[in-house]
Amino acid sequence: MKISLKRINDNYLFETTNERGNIVLLDNKSEGEPKGASPMDLLLRGIAGCSSIDVVMILRKMQHELEDLRVEVEGFREDGAVPNVFKKIQLDFILKGDVPSAKVKRAVDLSMEKYCSVSKMLEKAAEINYSVSLNGEIVE
Known part of the structure; x- marks a missing residue:
């Protein structure tokens, strides 16, 4: 895996490109209106995306x-800490469909506890918790 980055303005706007040519803009919120995601924002997007891919794949294997699948992610940082990492x-996984709740819970558990590389990496630095709801009902 390889990413290249280039600066595209006089401030903090960068363009990142992966080996397939996909582009993601990075920016810093300290000056003006950001035109891209922050690096910490991308970490949260990464854990949401990684786990969601797993969940869809696991459920498909279960036929x-x-x-619908949505994930709301919130990162909590220690105010004033340097570096200001997620603690x-x-x-919150929000799913809809005609799927047994036990299967949905199992898919999310497998992703978060075994398969999601981003989750496994971030859990070394931060406490990670999750909830699962299916068709508006919390799944335990």
């Missing part, structure tokens, strides 16, 4: 298809 991350 279940979701109608806690909360993910």
Whole structure:
């Protein structure tokens, strides 16, 4: 895996490109209106995306298809700390579909506890918690 980065303005706006040519803009919120995501924002997006891919893949292997999948992620940092890393991350998986709740819970558990590389990497630095809801009902 390889990423290249180039600066595209006189401030903090950067363009990152992966080997497939996909572009993501990075920016800093300290000056003006950001035109891209912050690096810490991308970490939260990464854990949401990684775990979601796993969940869809696991459910498909179980021969279940979701109608909808959303993940809300919140990162909590220690005020004033340098570096200001995430100390806690909360993910809320919100799923819809005609899928048994036990299968949904198992898929999310497998992702978060075994398969999601981003989660496994971030758990070395931050406490990671998650909840699962299916069709508006909390799944325990």
